[in-house]
Amino acid sequence: MSVISAIRISHAPVAAFAVVGLFWGSMAALAPQLKAQIGADDATFGLLLLGTSFGLLTTMVLAPIFDRSLGQWALPVACIGLAAAFLFPGLATTPMAFFAAMVLAGLASGLLDVTMNARVSELEAVHTRPLMNANHGMFSVAYAIGAFGTGLGREAGAPPVIIFAGVGVLALILATRTRMPVAKHSTETAHGARFPYAVVGLCGAVVMIAFMAEAAVESWSALHVERTLGGRAAQGALGPTMLGLTMAVGRFGGQAVAEKWSDLTVIFWGAVMAVAGAVIAAAAVSPLMAYIGYGTLGLGVSAIGPIGFAIVGRLVKPEVRTLAISRAAVIGFSGFFIAPAAMGLISQGFGLRTSFFAIGVLVCVLFPLLGVLRRWGV
Numbered sequence: 001m002s003v004i005s006a007i008r009i010s011h012a013p014v015a016a017f018a019v020v021g022l023f024w025g026s027m028a029a030l031a032p033q034l035k036a037q038i039g040a041d042d043a044t045f046g047l048l049l050l051g052t053s054f055g056l057l058t059t060m061v062l063a064p065i066f067d068r069s070l071g072q073w074a075l076p077v078a079c080i081g082l083a084a085a086f087l088f089p090g091l092a093t094t095p096m097a098f099f100a101a102m103v104l105a106g107l108a109s110g111l112l113d114v115t116m117n118a119r120v121s122e123l124e125a126v127h128t129r130p131l132m133n134a135n136h137g138m139f140s141v142a143y144a145i146g147a148f149g150t151g152l153g154r155e156a157g158a159p160p161v162i163i164f165a166g167v168g169v170l171a172l173i174l175a176t177r178t179r180m181p182v183a184k185h186s187t188e189t190a191h192g193a194r195f196p197y198a199v200v201g202l203c204g205a206v207v208m209i210a211f212m213a214e215a216a217v218e219s220w221s222a223l224h225v226e227r228t229l230g231g232r233a234a235q236g237a238l239g240p241t242m243l244g245l246t247m248a249v250g251r252f253g254g255q256a257v258a259e260k261w262s263d264l265t266v267i268f269w270g271a272v273m274a275v276a277g278a279v280i281a282a283a284a285v286s287p288l289m290a291y292i293g294y295g296t297l298g299l300g301v302s303a304i305g306p307i308g309f310a311i312v313g314r315l316v317k318p319e320v321r322t323l324a325i326s327r328a329a330v331i332g333f334s335g336f337f338i339a340p341a342a343m344g345l346i347s348q349g350f351g352l353r354t355s356f357f358a359i360g361v362l363v364c365v366l367f368p369l370l371g372v373l374r375r376w377g378v
Contacts, residue, residue: 003252006134010123012075012180014138016116019079019171020109021139023086025146026167028218028240030160032226034089037160038098046344049219051099053337055106056330063114063326071182075119078112079175083168090161106337114329118322119180121313132306137251144244151237199315200324202372203308204331209366210304211335213274216359217243217294219340224290224352231287239294246295250302263307264370271366273300278360282353305332
């Protein structure tokens with residue numbers, strides 16, 4: 001019941017999380033087709049995905065201004081912008097056009113990411129209860145739906161731009177449900193207030209590592225299944241679909257767990273599971289074994305990112321909450337774009353198995369960061 005209650009309380013940002021999930025799930029399932037459409041090898045495709053990071057960086061400056069200017073209309077406008085931006089990757093036929101399209105997608109996604117997380121943080125402060133996991137869980141459900149539906153579309157021969165357009169129609173419908181009142185302090189930064197750089201930096205790093213692990217599976221799981229393990233397009237799409245479903249289970253479960261266990265306990269055991277999942281995916285000898293690895297990793301990292309954002313929202317002053325979350329989001333969401341590029345470079349030199357093993361090593365960095373958070377009394 002706690003999950004249902006959390007979704008009811010935060011229904012507006014929940015719809016926004018669903019919009020983001022639908023598009024990135026579709027993007028993940030389309031990765032093999034988009035890669036072939038622009039004629040890129042693994043390393044090049046990974047580097048082109050970094051275009052999203054350039055777009056995301058601009059949100060560090062623009063998101064607080066965007067939020068302050070549009071207020072209750074910020075979420076609907078950001079949803080519409082994301083729907084428009086994702087048409088361009090589907091149209092791109094050259095590496096440079098794809099890079100430019102991903103810059104635009106990163107900008108639109110970043111604006112919506114920051115704003116919707118800020119809204120959830122506001123609601124957590126008002127209702128004095130955790131809500132992040134339920135919202136991020138809805139992202140995962142939508143991500144799985146987007147990936148699975150896209151897999152069916154690919155099997156039917158639909159081109160990427162048509163698939164993205166179909167997702168865009170759903171996004172526009174959901175956008176009508178995202179308008180909500182905005183707390184005054186969320187749009188006004190206190191002049192002269194000391195900005196909590198240490199909190200934002202450390203929590204942003206925790207989120208980034210979790211999102212890097214998630215993004216690695218999102219962007220390369222379909223290729224791993226199709227190329228390394230000989231699966232078909234629909235089987236490849238089941239890789240990101242499995243990630244989305246298990247992350248949804250983990251986040252909805254994390255909603256209840258977060259009300260009973262400490263944040264650090266959840267992050268610790270999540271990291272242990274994520275490492276195990278990455279190793280299983282790396283060693284997979286069949287699509288089924290890869291799905292098990294993806295699912296285990298998804299369950300592990302599912303609650304880590306939302307908890308990182310929640311910690312930022314709790315530790316900073318209300319008047320700097322949106323700004324702090326925007327900075328943490330830039331750090332955290334950069335993981336979504338650094339990881340695919342790093343995976344591509346490692347894959348080009350050593351193969352996708354080594355790439356997935358490297359993700360397991362990366363997640364181990366969370367353990368010393370937990371020690372710092374514990375000393376801060378989190």
